[in-house]
Amino acid sequence: MELVYLAIPLSALIGSMVAGFLGGKIGRKASHRATLTGVGIAFLLSLYVFQHIALGGNTYNGSVYTWMEFGKIKFEVGFLIDNLTSMMMVVVTFVSLMVHIYTIGYMSDDEHNWPKNSKAGNNSYQRFFSYISLFTFSMLMLVMSNNFMQLFFGWEAVGLVSYLLIGFWSTRDTAIFANMKAFLVNRVGDFGFLLGIAAIFTYTGSLDYAEVFAKLPDISNISVTIFSEKEWSLITVIAILLFIGAMGKSAQVPLHVWLPDSMEGPTPISALIHAATMVTAGIFMVSRMSPIFELSDTALNFILIIGATTAFFMGLIGVVQNDIKRVVAYSTLSQLGYMTVALGASAYSAGVFHLMTHAFFKALLFLAAGSVIIAMHHEQDIRKMGGLKKYMPITYWTSLIGSLALIGFPFFSGFFSKDMIIEAVHASHLGAAGYAYLMVLLGVFITAFYSFRLFFLVFHGEERMDDHTKAHLKESPKVVIIPLIALAVPSVLAGYFVDPMVVGDFFKGVISVGDSHHAIEELTEEYHGILGLVEHGVMALPFWFAMAGLGSAWYIYMKNQSIAEIAYDKFHWLYTLLDKKYFADEFNQKIFAGGALLLGKGLFKAADRFVIDSMIVNGSAKLVGWFSSIIRHIQTGYLYHYAFAMIMGVLFIMSWLIFGVKHV
Numbered sequence: 001m002e003l004v005y006l007a008i009p010l011s012a013l014i015g016s017m018v019a020g021f022l023g024g025k026i027g028r029k030a031s032h033r034a035t036l037t038g039v040g041i042a043f044l045l046s047l048y049v050f051q052h053i054a055l056g057g058n059t060y061n062g063s064v065y066t067w068m069e070f071g072k073i074k075f076e077v078g079f080l081i082d083n084l085t086s087m088m089m090v091v092v093t094f095v096s097l098m099v100h101i102y103t104i105g106y107m108s109d110d111e112h113n114w115p116k117n118s119k120a121g122n123n124s125y126q127r128f129f130s131y132i133s134l135f136t137f138s139m140l141m142l143v144m145s146n147n148f149m150q151l152f153f154g155w156e157a158v159g160l161v162s163y164l165l166i167g168f169w170s171t172r173d174t175a176i177f178a179n180m181k182a183f184l185v186n187r188v189g190d191f192g193f194l195l196g197i198a199a200i201f202t203y204t205g206s207l208d209y210a211e212v213f214a215k216l217p218d219i220s221n222i223s224v225t226i227f228s229e230k231e232w233s234l235i236t237v238i239a240i241l242l243f244i245g246a247m248g249k250s251a252q253v254p255l256h257v258w259l260p261d262s263m264e265g266p267t268p269i270s271a272l273i274h275a276a277t278m279v280t281a282g283i284f285m286v287s288r289m290s291p292i293f294e295l296s297d298t299a300l301n302f303i304l305i306i307g308a309t310t311a312f313f314m315g316l317i318g319v320v321q322n323d324i325k326r327v328v329a330y331s332t333l334s335q336l337g338y339m340t341v342a343l344g345a346s347a348y349s350a351g352v353f354h355l356m357t358h359a360f361f362k363a364l365l366f367l368a369a370g371s372v373i374i375a376m377h378h379e380q381d382i383r384k385m386g387g388l389k390k391y392m393p394i395t396y397w398t399s400l401i402g403s404l405a406l407i408g409f410p411f412f413s414g415f416f417s418k419d420m421i422i423e424a425v426h427a428s429h430l431g432a433a434g435y436a437y438l439m440v441l442l443g444v445f446i447t448a449f450y451s452f453r454l455f456f457l458v459f460h461g462e463e464r465m466d467d468h469t470k471a472h473l474k475e476s477p478k479v480v481i482i483p484l485i486a487l488a489v490p491s492v493l494a495g496y497f498v499d500p501m502v503v504g505d506f507f508k509g510v511i512s513v514g515d516s517h518h519a520i521e522e523l524t525e526e527y528h529g530i531l532g533l534v535e536h537g538v539m540a541l542p543f544w545f546a547m548a549g550l551g552s553a554w555y556i557y558m559k560n561q562s563i564a565e566i567a568y569d570k571f572h573w574l575y576t577l578l579d580k581k582y583f584a585d586e587f588n589q590k591i592f593a594g595g596a597l598l599l600g601k602g603l604f605k606a607a608d609r610f611v612i613d614s615m616i617v618n619g620s621a622k623l624v625g626w627f628s629s630i631i632r633h634i635q636t637g638y639l640y641h642y643a644f645a646m647i648m649g650v651l652f653i654m655s656w657l658i659f660g661v662k663h664v
Helices: 002-055 083-106 124-144 148-166 173-204 209-219 234-249 258-264 267-274 278-288 297-318 324-344 348-375 393-407 413-427 433-459 467-471 478-501 519-526 529-538 541-559 562-570 572-579 581-631 639-663
Strands: 060-070 073-081 223-225 231-233
Touching: 002 060, 002 073, 002 083, 002 124, 073 083, 073 124, 073 148, 083 124, 083 267, 083 278, 083 348, 083 478, 124 148, 124 267, 124 278, 148 173, 148 234, 148 258, 148 267, 148 278, 173 209, 173 234, 173 258, 209 234, 223 234, 231 234, 234 278, 234 297, 258 267, 258 324, 267 278, 267 324, 267 348, 278 324, 278 348, 297 324, 297 433, 297 581, 324 348, 324 413, 324 433, 348 393, 348 413, 348 478, 348 519, 393 413, 393 433, 393 478, 393 541, 413 433, 413 478, 413 519, 413 529, 413 541, 433 541, 478 529, 529 541, 541 562, 562 572, 572 581
Parallel strands: none
Antiparallel strands: 060 073, 223 231
């Protein structure tokens, strides 16, 4: 089995290398076939591993390669394959495979995205496939790791490749700004993550998960001094630092600002980054580190507050967005907030379950948005769409499935996963649980409202596109449609795995939950089968909040759009606040970016101009000039001056010799 585990990430890597290094020679078809084959093999092997591990009751934890030894410390490449890992492997490889297939159609006409005679556009098709396959390899290395070194490698690798993908159309200034923004914001989170790993290594002397978890009882009572001689629990400090890393990767407030701008990349990237891969890395990491987080209620309360704030306030921004991809992007932010709230409530299994269901229906929604963009000749403004149902029936029905799953409609996957999170938060006894419950409950209404605002404006109502676009409207090609249909199936059915994944023992021995945290235990006791869960769900507040949001969107955007105009006039200040994204970008630009520029200018004037130029470079030249101006007076050109100097020198030497000898 060790060879199978190794073959899964390496097959994606080999496909990436073939397309990347040989793409210009072998051409488009051979390049996408190489990457498709690599990711396809990874997916099939992941299914085999899932059957062997999850269904067979096995676990693997072993080293593959020792990179370096430092004393008794080993830096290794190793795999931990358990139920959590095997599930993530299937999700990552399946979504990636669908994105690869979809990309063949979406990027087939990529030449028009590059300026004429642009060398940057040469072999862009092959390069894109190389990047997304490399992204898959990086994510697999992250989820399969059994130690913090490999985890950090995968963590940074997905960040690096996302930088390349977001700025793929490198001739666009907006794309370059977006990928730099993503890179820098993630560096903030990664700095905290690295400090957390350093603290773990310092106090446990190991980077191996199993060894670190085994030593947690020994360090659980240690306190450290950080600010103003105030003592902090070491475990709390480690947990918060690790979670700061998750805040960056999983785009939690205030490190969320990079994710909406990442829409500058091609649509397949949006599906890959925002569905099952990069943004879920933080959720996976916290779940994997549950033995650490369970030792600190302070950290769990902090996670609850951050997740709940993200879930509600980022969803609000989605209400005023008019770019089809940005609406779905803010939906991703909000849903990541739900997953984070589950982690804070110690309902790790519910959070990971929502991660899985969300991966399917969010990838579906992004790819469906891309299908619409193709049909609309790359128009992304939903105000210029409408009535697409009759032109794009398959895209319509798959989008409807994705939207219903997103809002948590009964019998769709999102209903089961989101309902479990809300109920878990309601059952939590942590101090921040009340605030979190209110936010996620209100978030249900907001999610349904912006989701169906988008759906109705795009597929129903009057046709608002220009005549040229309207004349060429048609369903997307099969290579685009097939992934939509394939993703629609788990968007409906994946939720039925709530037992055993949440209320069963699927994660037993994999995820740790403290004795004082009873949320999942209470949900398990109240679970009476799928139909019982649905019956309970349709009588609970989340369902009615969702229906209220859906009904409001239908009435405003299908029956009486004047309500939206009246609301815009009366609450223009709120619209401006949301449209400006709470002025977070302006704040970051003026305070952090502007502050960095001012600091740079100050250092330039003080250090570069004054110290280096004026004092060291020009100062040394002036000193030499001053010294030379004195010395030059000795060089008079008169023979008797030189004779006099020689006589004085001889007298000085003789005097020194005479008096020196006498002294001896």
